Amino acid sequence: MVDHLGRVAGCHRNEPVASVTELKNVWNAPQLEELRKKYSECTQCTYLCYIFYSIHRSMRSNLGIVWDQRKNVRPLLRRNPKQV
Numbered sequence: 230m231v232d233h234l235g236r237v238a239g240c241h242r243n244e245p246v247a248s249v250t251e252l253k254n255v256w257n258a259p260q261l262e263e264l265r266k267k268y269s270e271c272t273q274c275t276y277l278c279y280i281f282y283s284i285h286r287s288m289r290s291n292l293g294i295v296w297d298q299r300k301n302v303r304p305l306l307r308r309n310p311k312q313v
Contacts (some may be wrong), residue, residue, distance in 0.1 A: 239264050242273065272301060 230238045236245030237252050239261070246264065247255050255261060 239268055240271070269297070 230241050231249060232238075232245065235249045237247050237249055238245040243264075246261065
């Protein structure tokens with residue numbers, strides 16, 4: 230997520246970790262690798278933000294996203310079975 234000041238956060242629920250001008254320099258930093266791991270284990274929402282910026286590259290990656298987040302989608306499907 231990028232806010233109006235150009236600050237970048239990996240999730241809308243967390244504080245920014247860099248500015249858009251710094252992002253290229255910190256993308257592979259250990260701090261961001263730790264955040265990617267943390268976000269990949271998150272079950273607080275059905276957003277796929279952390280994945281989009283990390284591995285959203287191809288159909289195979291898209292299928293991996295669906296498989297990884299299947300537990301987060303199940304409650305939504307149960308609540309609205311006729312809308313699926």
